[in-house]
Amino acid sequence: xxxxxxIAVLTGAVLVGSVMRAGAQxxxxxxxxxxxxxxxxxxxxxxxxxxxxxxxxxxxxxxxNSMVGNxxxxxxxxxxxxxxxxxxxxxxxxxxxxxxxxxxxxxxxxRTQLVLRITRSTDHVTWVDQTLLCPLVTVxxxxxxxxxxxxxxxxxxxxxANQATHKEVVQASVIDNDTNAVIAVPGVRKKP
Numbered sequence: 001x002x003x004x005x006x007i008a009v010l011t012g013a014v015l016v017g018s019v020m021r022a023g024a025q026x027x028x029x030x031x032x033x034x035x036x037x038x039x040x041x042x043x044x045x046x047x048x049x050x051x052x053x054x055x056x057x058x059x060x061x062x063x064x065n066s067m068v069g070n071x072x073x074x075x076x077x078x079x080x081x082x083x084x085x086x087x088x089x090x091x092x093x094x095x096x097x098x099x100x101x102x103x104x105x106x107x108x109x110x111r112t113q114l115v116l117r118i119t120r121s122t123d124h125v126t127w128v129d130q131t132l133l134c135p136l137v138t139v140x141x142x143x144x145x146x147x148x149x150x151x152x153x154x155x156x157x158x159x160x161a162n163q164a165t166h167k168e169v170v171q172a173s174v175i176d177n178d179t180n181a182v183i184a185v186p187g188v189r190k191k192p
Contacts, residue, residue, distance in 0.1 A: 036186035038079025098143025115171035
């Protein structure tokens with residue numbers, strides 16, 4: 001009987017600890033800006049099979065970055081996405097500047113696409129991930145894009161945009177609106 005009581009107490013402690021952990025949020029945590037440098041999106045290498053090879057003992061593919069894949073392949077030399085916690089017109093900032101070798105992004109019709117996970121800790125609600133498409137922009141003839149908008153301007157419902165919700169950036173990208181091909185994604189890259 002004593003063993004069963006101990007197991008019940010331990011089980012109860014584990015359940016209480018799990019519930020506390022699930023709803024726990026450090027009130028002092030502040031993440032005012034999500035900032036990511038953008039790199040050129042590259043085509044995904046499919047799992048081993050047709051068209052794959054081994055390079056250095058690891059499965060690989062030839063990087064084509066053609067319109068056959070889901071990436072655009074237009075080079076650029078600077079790219080950034082910033083998302084601010086506080087609602088404002090400049091809450092979402094996208095910057096993409098064409099490569100020095102030409103103004104190759106000029107006249108592209110592009111959109112910033114964000115996937116957000118929204119949680120409200122006061123009543124422990126997490127909504128279905130929200131896919132947002134920011135307003136369409138035609139890149140000027142300079143080949144340089146600077147877009148400022150808000151999360152509501154990108155399609156986030158006002159009920160989820162308020163300061164009572166926590167917003168996780170699950171995915172961010174710049175896409176070509178005409179082809180849906182991905183131009184830029186967060187990443188790191190260093191010149192060889």
